Amino acid sequence: MPNKRDLILRATEKIIASSGIQGLSMQQVANEAGVAAGTIYRYFKDKNELILELRKNVLAHVAAFILEDHQLGTLEQRFKRIWLKMHSFGKQRTPTNLSYEQYAHLPEINNEEIRNIEITLFAPLKQLFDEGKAAGIMQPLHPRALYALSMEPAMAIARTTRRGQIQYEPHEIELACDLCWKTILIPIKPTH
Amino acid sequence: MPNKRDLILRATEKIIASSGIQGLSMQQVANEAGVAAGTIYRYFKDKNELILELRKNVLAHVAAFILEDHQLGTLEQRFKRIWLKMHSFGKQRTPTNLSYEQYAHLPEINNEEIRNIEITLFAPLKQLFDEGKAAGIMQPLHPRALYALSMEPAMAIARTTRRGQIQYEPHEIELACDLCWKTILIPIKPTH
Amino acid sequence: MPNKRDLILRATEKIIASSGIQGLSMQQVANEAGVAAGTIYRYFKDKNELILELRKNVLAHVAAFILEDHQLGTLEQRFKRIWLKMHSFGKQRTPTNLSYEQYAHLPEINNEEIRNIEITLFAPLKQLFDEGKAAGIMQPLHPRALYALSMEPAMAIARTTRRGQIQYEPHEIELACDLCWKTILIPIKPTH
Amino acid sequence: MPNKRDLILRATEKIIASSGIQGLSMQQVANEAGVAAGTIYRYFKDKNELILELRKNVLAHVAAFILEDHQLGTLEQRFKRIWLKMHSFGKQRTPTNLSYEQYAHLPEINNEEIRNIEITLFAPLKQLFDEGKAAGIMQPLHPRALYALSMEPAMAIARTTRRGQIQYEPHEIELACDLCWKTILIPIKPTH
DNA sequence: AATGAATGAGGATTCATTCAT
DNA sequence: GATGAATGAATCCTCATTCAT
Numbered sequence: 001m002p003n004k005r006d007l008i009l010r011a012t013e014k015i016i017a018s019s020g021i022q023g024l025s026m027q028q029v030a031n032e033a034g035v036a037a038g039t040i041y042r043y044f045k046d047k048n049e050l051i052l053e054l055r056k057n058v059l060a061h062v063a064a065f066i067l068e069d070h071q072l073g074t075l076e077q078r079f080k081r082i083w084l085k086m087h088s089f090g091k092q093r094t095p096t097n098l099s100y101e102q103y104a105h106l107p108e109i110n111n112e113e114i115r116n117i118e119i120t121l122f123a124p125l126k127q128l129f130d131e132g133k134a135a136g137i138m139q140p141l142h143p144r145a146l147y148a149l150s151m152e153p154a155m156a157i158a159r160t161t162r163r164g165q166i167q168y169e170p171h172e173i174e175l176a177c178d179l180c181w182k183t184i185l186i187p188i189k190p191t192h
Numbered sequence: 193m194p195n196k197r198d199l200i201l202r203a204t205e206k207i208i209a210s211s212g213i214q215g216l217s218m219q220q221v222a223n224e225a226g227v228a229a230g231t232i233y234r235y236f237k238d239k240n241e242l243i244l245e246l247r248k249n250v251l252a253h254v255a256a257f258i259l260e261d262h263q264l265g266t267l268e269q270r271f272k273r274i275w276l277k278m279h280s281f282g283k284q285r286t287p288t289n290l291s292y293e294q295y296a297h298l299p300e301i302n303n304e305e306i307r308n309i310e311i312t313l314f315a316p317l318k319q320l321f322d323e324g325k326a327a328g329i330m331q332p333l334h335p336r337a338l339y340a341l342s343m344e345p346a347m348a349i350a351r352t353t354r355r356g357q358i359q360y361e362p363h364e365i366e367l368a369c370d371l372c373w374k375t376i377l378i379p380i381k382p383t384h
Numbered sequence: 385m386p387n388k389r390d391l392i393l394r395a396t397e398k399i400i401a402s403s404g405i406q407g408l409s410m411q412q413v414a415n416e417a418g419v420a421a422g423t424i425y426r427y428f429k430d431k432n433e434l435i436l437e438l439r440k441n442v443l444a445h446v447a448a449f450i451l452e453d454h455q456l457g458t459l460e461q462r463f464k465r466i467w468l469k470m471h472s473f474g475k476q477r478t479p480t481n482l483s484y485e486q487y488a489h490l491p492e493i494n495n496e497e498i499r500n501i502e503i504t505l506f507a508p509l510k511q512l513f514d515e516g517k518a519a520g521i522m523q524p525l526h527p528r529a530l531y532a533l534s535m536e537p538a539m540a541i542a543r544t545t546r547r548g549q550i551q552y553e554p555h556e557i558e559l560a561c562d563l564c565w566k567t568i569l570i571p572i573k574p575t576h
Numbered sequence: 577m578p579n580k581r582d583l584i585l586r587a588t589e590k591i592i593a594s595s596g597i598q599g600l601s602m603q604q605v606a607n608e609a610g611v612a613a614g615t616i617y618r619y620f621k622d623k624n625e626l627i628l629e630l631r632k633n634v635l636a637h638v639a640a641f642i643l644e645d646h647q648l649g650t651l652e653q654r655f656k657r658i659w660l661k662m663h664s665f666g667k668q669r670t671p672t673n674l675s676y677e678q679y680a681h682l683p684e685i686n687n688e689e690i691r692n693i694e695i696t697l698f699a700p701l702k703q704l705f706d707e708g709k710a711a712g713i714m715q716p717l718h719p720r721a722l723y724a725l726s727m728e729p730a731m732a733i734a735r736t737t738r739r740g741q742i743q744y745e746p747h748e749i750e751l752a753c754d755l756c757w758k759t760i761l762i763p764i765k766p767t768h
Numbered sequence: 769a770a771t772g773a774a775t776g777a778g779g780a781t782t783c784a785t786t787c788a789t
Numbered sequence: 790g791a792t793g794a795a796t797g798a799a800t801c802c803t804c805a806t807t808c809a810t
Contacts, residue, residue, distance in 0.1 A: 020298070021214060022213065022214050025782085025783060025784080026783070026784055026785080027783070027784090030793090035791080035792090036791060036792040036793055037784090037785085037792085037793065037794095038785085038786075038787080038791070038792060038793065039790085039791055039792070039793095041784095041785070041786085042790070042791075046784075046785075047783095047784065047785090101297055102297075102298075104297065105293055105294075105296065105297035106212065106294075139367065139371065141364055141367065141368065142358055142360070142364075144349075144352050144357065144358055145349055145352075145358070145360065145364065145368060147348075148344075148345045148348035148349045148352070148368075149345045149349075149368060149371060149372065149375075152340075152344045152345055152348040153340045153341045153344055153345070156339075156340035156344040157336075157337055157340045157341075160336050160337075160340070165336065166334055166336055166337070168334070168337070172333060172334075172337065175331065175333065176333065176337060176340075176341060179331065179341060179375050179376070180341065180375070182375070183341075183371050183372070183374070183375040184371070196773090196774095217799080217800065217801085218800075218801060218802080219799095219800075219801090222776095227774080227775090228774060228775045228776055229775085229776070229801090229802080230774070230775060230776065230777095230802080230803075230804080231773080231774055231775070231776095232802095233801095233802070233803080234772095234773070234774075238801080238802075239800095239801070239802090388769095404682070405598060406597065406598050409803080409804060409805080410804070410805060410806080411803095411804070411805090414772090419770080419771090420770060420771040420772055421771085421772065421773095421804095421805090421806085422770070422771055422772065422806085422807075422808080423769080423770055423771070423772095425805095425806070425807085426769070426770075430805075430806080431804095431805065431806090485681055486681075486682075488681065489677055489678075489680065489681035490596065490678075523751065523755065525748060525751065525752065526742055526744070526748075528733075528736050528741065528742055529733055529736075529742070529744070529748065529752055531732075532728075532729045532732035532733045532736070532752075533729045533733075533752060533755060533756065533759075536724075536728045536729055536732040537724045537725045537728055537729070540723075540724035540728040541720075541721055541724045541725075544720050544721075544724070549720065550718055550720055550721070552718070552721070556717060556718075556721065559715065559717065560717065560721060560724075560725060563715065563725060563759050563760070564725065564759070566759070567725075567755050567756070567758070567759040568755070580794090580795095601778080601779060601780085602779075602780060602781080603778090603779075603780090606797095611795080611796090612795060612796045612797055613780085613781085613796085613797070614781085614782075614783080614795070614796060614797065614798095615794080615795055615796070615797095617780095617781070617782080618794070618795075622780075622781075623779095623780065623781090
């Protein structure tokens with residue numbers, strides 16, 4: 001029998017994915033999780049904490065998925081592996097992804113605790129960019145800027161697919177990925 | 193005396209900007225707008241319509257700002273003007289921008305009406321990419337993909353600044369903008 | 385051009401007939417009557433007075449219809465004329481009748497003013513029974529009791545027809561009317 | 577401890593009896609019943625359902641009272657027992673009766689469900705008339721017409737008493753009851 | 769006299785949270 | 790630990806009424 005706290009988190013995630021954060025009632029969570037309403041309060045102080053805990057939890061899952069095997073191979077291989085994982089994660093209509101998107105751009109209530117977790121979880125990404133810069137092959141920009149330039153497109157492209165707007169061919173995705181990689185590289189002056 | 197409908201929209205925008213869509217009560221809107229609660233219902237059928245109308249309204253403002261003078265100059269000038277406007281818009285902590293961000297990534301409830309408005313308003317952007325492809329200088333990808341590759345970073349970078357995480361130097365922004373432009377171009381083979 | 389006060393009364397009647405007294409809003413009345421909401425208040429102090437005035441007005445109309453020509457003919461002819469008029473009035477799906485039925489059995493808030501009006505308007509009916517008793521042909525009961533015994537069935541039968549439950553043949557109505565008449569008569573002892 | 581659902585129904589009945597259906601607020605019901613406003617919604621979906629359920633409930637109570645022992649004795653005894661019970665029920669100023677009267681003649685919204693319940697509950701009355709007709713002693717009219725002719729007066733007379741208009745002597749009620757019984761009988765031709 | 773925009777109190781309903789069992 | 794009935798504050802919305810024009 002699965003951990004009850006987790007049961008509740010998954011139920012919450014599912015509801016947020018389908019009805020949005022606004023459409024989240026504790027009773028619904030209880031029903032979906034198959035526990036009594038009061039039980040939720042044994043695991044989470046209140047609704048806010050439930051949402052916050054889910055947010056952390058989801059963030060950890062996302063990071064785990066995206067950064068799997070992140071340390072293997074050359075810089076380019078590492079970058080592209082992450083980019084493609086981001087893209088394939090972003091395409092999914094899973095509760096995890098759908099609820100993640102809800103959170104990602106929420107209000108400015110960008111809770112500091114959450115921000116720290118983000119920083120910790122995505123440290124490998126930062127390191128990738130730092131290594132690239134140290135090696136002199138990446139543009140001299142803040143890692144976050146390099147992230148924005150090269151990784152945000154992965155999510156953005158995935159979003160259009162997830163929303164059913166556009167279906168890309170595999171070669172298009174590869175092209176996009178490659179363009180993103182080249183974007184942040186310092187171009188090699190052609191030698192004569 | 194200012195238009196009352198607009199007064200209500202601006203009040204709504206302000207509240208959404210500061211407390212998020214969830215933290216929006218009709219009473220708050222009424223107070224902020226300086227009207228009676230019932231008055232809102234003379235201009236908007238219900239809360240949903242108020243939010244929807246604001247969404248349209250904000251979208252139009254954003255588009256107007258970003259696409260100002262969009263048709264002047266070369267492709268590159270046009271692209272960079274839009275990119276920089278996007279970036280400078282995205283940096284702002286104005287109610288318009290803050291509430292826009294709330295909407296932009298909301299749930300899948302990406303209302304069809306809204307989507308059509310988006311398409312109409314951002315048609316000039318699409319045209320820019322179509323022209324670039326027709327001229328054979330841009331990568332053979334869907335305009336939305338080109339948008340994702342080259343424009344999303346403008347917003348993403350602006351977001352980190354707006355959230356107080358990083359302050360970029362002007363030359364960094366120019367670099368980022370230039371990299372975005374080059375990203376979607378077909379590189380010219382160096383001639384000997 | 386019709387009297388505006390009356391316009392409002394007719395509109396009110398119509399709405400009550402179709403949606404019941406509960407479903408009566410001043411705005412609706414204004415729309416139906418083709419006047420502004422504020423105008424109603426030039427003719428009626430408030431909603432209560434509007435309803436009360438309509439009640440009186442409807443009562444007068446009902447009485448006028450039912451008691452038309454009430455004084456012509458023998459007692460029996462007079463009785464049966466009234467009975468049949470009641471029945472034919474009660475069958476109608478007119479706003480007047482439908483709103484009358486709403487009022488007739490309302491709460492105990494059987495306003496004294498209304499009661500006096502009822503008494504005045506239906507005085508001819510009372511007189512009919514008083515004459516019958518004076519002539520020694522009607523049962524020695526209070527006129528109201530005689531009314532209840534002989535006239536209520538006219539309305540009750542009409543109601544079932546109006547509600548579409550039963551369609552009676554003309555001869556059945558005549559029989560019912562005749563039975564009602566005989567009910568309140570003192571039976572004549574058969575002579576040898 | 578009394579059933580809470582019933583507590584709420586009785587409170588509703590009481591308020592309707594004194595202030596009419598229009599004067600029914602959920603808060604009032606809650607206060608009168610001694611529960612929180614939200615509690616009502618555990619037992620009834622919304623105000624409409626509360627009213628509908630009360631209507632059914634009251635109808636059942638009325639039928640139970642009126643039809644008690646309805647099957648004992650001769651046709652005449654059965655008829656008169658019911659008539660007198662109707663009359664004595666109708667005289668009462670109990671919440672049950674007062675709210676019943678509110679419902680009985682309400683709008684045309686004579687809900688089908690309610691109508692079916694009425695039919696079921698008052699089946700014994702219909703049977704009484706059918707038996708009378710089968711025995712050849714009652715007028716050849718639809719049972720509903722026989723009901724209208726002979727039973728409506730019981731309620732109508734009771735109403736005047738309840739409203740404090742007239743106090744009848746017991747012998748008057750007996751007379752009225754007897755007249756109602758005779759009304760629907762086929763008179764026996766006097767033999768020579 | 770007439771209008772109809774504005775008001776704001778009041779009502780139905782929801783829902784996070786508590787607590788007796 | 791778990792339950793779920795009960796709570797009541799908070800919210801959306803309606804609508805009688807007013808009043809400046």
